Amino acid sequence: TEVIPTRGPLRGRHVVVSAGGTREPLDPVRFLGNRSSGKQGYAVAAAAAARGARVTLVTTADLQLPTGVESVRVETAQQLRAAMLEHFDSADVIVMAAAVADFRPADYVDTKIKKGMAPGDDSAPEIRLVRNPDILAELVRHRGDAAGPVIVGFAAETGDAKASVLEHGRAKLERKGCDVLVVNEVGSDRTFGKDENTVHLLLQGSSRVEDVGPADKRVIADAIWDLVETLV
Ligand code: CTP
Ligand code: CA
Numbered sequence: 001t002e003v004i005p006t007r008g009p010l011r012g013r014h015v016v017v018s019a020g021g022t023r024e025p026l027d028p029v030r031f032l033g034n035r036s037s038g039k040q041g042y043a044v045a046a047a048a049a050a051r052g053a054r055v056t057l058v059t060t061a062d063l064q065l066p067t068g069v070e071s072v073r074v075e076t077a078q079q080l081r082a083a084m085l086e087h088f089d090s091a092d093v094i095v096m097a098a099a100v101a102d103f104r105p106a107d108y109v110d111t112k113i114k115k116g117m118a119p120g121d122d123s124a125p126e127i128r129l130v131r132n133p134d135i136l137a138e139l140v141r142h143r144g145d146a147a148g149p150v151i152v153g154f155a156a157e158t159g160d161a162k163a164s165v166l167e168h169g170r171a172k173l174e175r176k177g178c179d180v181l182v183v184n185e186v187g188s189d190r191t192f193g194k195d196e197n198t199v200h201l202l203l204q205g206s207s208r209v210e211d212v213g214p215a216d217k218r219v220i221a222d223a224i225w226d227l228v229e230t231l232v
Contacts, residue, residue: 008052009229015053016091016149017045018084018098018135020060022077026127027109034099038063040154040184040197040217041097045069047221048093051229056091058083060098077101077132084135088142091149092232095224096136096178099156103129140177150231152224153178156186166200166209173202179231180204182224201227 019041021034038061045057046066055069058080065071074080077100084094106128116123136153143151155172159165169183183200197220198213212223 008050010048010093010225010232011052013053013092013232014056014087014090015045015048015093015095016056016058016084016087017041017048017095018058018080018100019045021099022060022080022101022132023075024077024101024104024132025075025108026105027111027113029112032101032103032105034101036099037061039195040220041095042066043217043221044095044097044224047218047225051225053093056087058087058098077104077135081133081135081138084139085142088139088149093150093152093228094139095152095154095228096139097154097182100135101132104132106130134176136176136178150180150228151178152180152182152228154182154184156184158186169200169202173204178204180224180228182220199223203227 020038021036023031023033025031038059041059042057042061042063045055046069049055049066049068057069057071058074059071060074072083074083080098080100088094113125139151143149153176155169157165157168159168165183165185169181173181181202183202185198195216196214197217199220201210201212201223210223210227212220
């Protein structure tokens with residue numbers, strides 16, 4: 001039997017979390033994907049449920065569902081967008097932890113793409129991409145000036161020659177307009193698929209930065225809720 005907390009700081013709140021990397025199909029057997037495992041999003045959902053929230057997890061991943069969490073399976077950015085908009089009106093908090101593909105193949109072919117078999121034919125197809133909708137920015141626009149859910153974004157940043165992880169994060173918080181941005185330090189051997197994470201929590205309209213980690217993704221999730229709880 002499931003034990004759903006009836007007490008806790010998020011009691012009576014509806015939290016909607018997206019998790020995992022979207023898969024953008026090319027043909028029935030192939031897709032464009034990314035390295036997101038979904039673990040951080042699941043940890044955020046589990047922590048919210050433990051604090052008494054009703055939790056809807058919109059996910060592309062197949063991880064074990066945390067106790068008391070209801071899931072909606074999606075595959076593509078467009079499906080994820082539709083699911084987030086569907087739950088927008090009832091949400092008190094929305095957390096966009098999903099790694100949404102920025103681009104998708106322009107054309108889906110509903111039969112398997114075959115290579116040419118003629119002797120000497122070594123041609124390869126060119127795959128044209130188009131932009132996916134920016135779901136986080138759209139949710140913020142959708143809320144407008146009206147009262148609405150607290151909106152939390154994630155940012156995967158490596159830092160580069162132009163700017164540090166934190167500078168990229170600040171610019172992204174400004175651009176997206178969400179209330180909190182969880183800036184994730186990523187790199188080839190960091191974060192993806194791992195149980196630990198290092199993040200910086202940025203709050204809209206504040207110059208304060210809270211550094212968390214390296215720590216278990218559950219610890220990161222609790223730090224996120226400690227901050228977000230003060231906003232709901
Ligand atoms: N996001 C989204 N829709 C997209 C792309 C990203 O909702 N099409 C959300 C992610 O879920 C995350 C946040 O936006 O919460 C930041 O994602 P990220 O990939 O770091 O930012 P981008 O704006 O896509 O910028 P870039 O990848 O160029 O750094
Ligand atoms: Ca992106």
